[in-house]
Amino acid sequence: MGVRRSGRWLVRGVDLDVRRGEIVTLIGPNGSGKSTTAKAAIGILCPDEGVAGQRPGLRIGYVPQKLAIDSTLPLTVMRLMTLTGPIAPADIDAALHETGIAHLARAEVQALSGGEFQRALLARAIARKPDLLVLDEPLQGVDFAGEIALYALIKRLRDRTGCGVLLISHDLHIVMAETDTVICLNGHVCCRGTPQSVTDSPEYRRLFGPVAAPAVAVYHHHHDHTHLPDGRVLHQDGSVTTHCHPDDGHHHEAALADGDDDACGCGANHHRLQGFAPAEERHV
Numbered sequence: 001m002g003v004r005r006s007g008r009w010l011v012r013g014v015d016l017d018v019r020r021g022e023i024v025t026l027i028g029p030n031g032s033g034k035s036t037t038a039k040a041a042i043g044i045l046c047p048d049e050g051v052a053g054q055r056p057g058l059r060i061g062y063v064p065q066k067l068a069i070d071s072t073l074p075l076t077v078m079r080l081m082t083l084t085g086p087i088a089p090a091d092i093d094a095a096l097h098e099t100g101i102a103h104l105a106r107a108e109v110q111a112l113s114g115g116e117f118q119r120a121l122l123a124r125a126i127a128r129k130p131d132l133l134v135l136d137e138p139l140q141g142v143d144f145a146g147e148i149a150l151y152a153l154i155k156r157l158r159d160r161t162g163c164g165v166l167l168i169s170h171d172l173h174i175v176m177a178e179t180d181t182v183i184c185l186n187g188h189v190c191c192r193g194t195p196q197s198v199t200d201s202p203e204y205r206r207l208f209g210p211v212a213a214p215a216v217a218v219y220h221h222h223h224d225h226t227h228l229p230d231g232r233v234l235h236q237d238g239s240v241t242t243h244c245h246p247d248d249g250h251h252h253e254a255a256l257a258d259g260d261d262d263a264c265g266c267g268a269n270h271h272r273l274q275g276f277a278p279a280e281e282r283h284v
C-alpha cells in the first residue's frame with residue numbers, strides 16, 4: 001500500500017495485518033508515515049497504490065493523534081462520548097470507569113489535563129465496543145505510571161473482547177510487552193519483528209521497577225540499511241541508493257535537512273540499537 005501527496009510518496013510498499021486479538025505496534029521517527037499508514041488501514045485515507053481492506057461490518061475505535069476542539073465550545077466529557085453517534089449510557093459509564101475518569105463525566109473537555117483528555121478519547125473509542133482499536137500515540141501527556149496503566153487497560157480489553165489493536169508510538173525501543181508484531185516505518189517498512197521481554201532481566205527490573213517491567217518490552221531493530229544524512233541509503237553491501245528499494249516511500253525531508261548523523265531524524269543511530277538505549281535516548 002502506498003499514499004502519495006503533493007508529488008511524493010508519504011509511505012510506499014507498506015503491508016500489515018491486524019487480526020483478532022492481535023496487537024501490532026507501529027514505531028518510527030516523526031514524519032515516517034505512522035499516522036498515514038493507520039489512517040489508510042482504517043479507510044480514512046485512500047491509498048494511491050495497493051489496497052487497504054477491512055472485514056465487512058468491522059467496528060473501529062480510533063483515537064487520533066490530534067483532535068482540535070474549539071476552546072469556546074461548551075463540551076462535557078459525557079457529550080464528547082456521543083458526539084459522532086449514540087452510545088448506550090451503560091457502555092459510556094463502563095468506558096469512563098475503565099479509563100479511570102468516571103469522576104470527570106460532567107467536566108468540561110477544555111478543563112481536562114493532557115492525560116485526562118487522552119483518557120477521555122480512549123473512553124470514547126472503547127465505548128463503541130470496537131473489533132479493532134487504533135491508538136495514535138496514546139501516551140501523549142501521559143506519565144510513566146499512566147503509560148503502564150494504559151498498557152494494562154489495552155491488555156484487559158484485548159483479553160476480554162478479543163479486539164485487534166494497532167498502536168502507534170514514536171518510542172523506537174520500548175513497546176508494550178503484549179505486542180505481537182512491531183513494525184518500524186520510515187516511509188517504508190524498515191524492519192519488523194517481535195519485541196523481547198525484559199521481565200527476567202534484573203537490570204530492567206531495576207530500571208523500570210517490578211510493576212512496570214512486565215508491561216514493557218524492548219524492540220531490537222534489524223535494519224539491513226542505514227539512512228544517510230543526505231537522505232540516501234547505505235546498503236549492507238556498501239552500495240548507496242536514493243531509496244531502500246525501488247518501490248520505497250520517500251524519507252522525511254525535514255529530518256534529512258537537519259544534518260544529524262541519523263537521517264531518519266529519530267535521534268538514535270540504528271546501528272546502536274542492538275542493545276537497550278538509555279532513557280534519555282528514548283522517544284518519550
Ligand SMILES: Nc1ncnc2c1ncn2[C@@H]1O[C@H](COP(=O)(O)OP(=O)(O)OP(=O)(O)O)[C@@H](O)[C@H]1O
Nearest residue numbers: 005006010029030031032033034035036037170252
Ligand atoms: N496531506 C498531506 N499532504 C502532504 N504531506 C503530508 C500530508 N499528510 C502528511 N504529510 C507528510 O507525510 C509525512 C508522514 O506523516 P505522518 O503524520 O504519517 O507521520 P508520523 O510518522 O505519524 O509522524 P509523527 O510521529 O510526527 O506523528 C510527514 O512528512 C507529513 O508532513
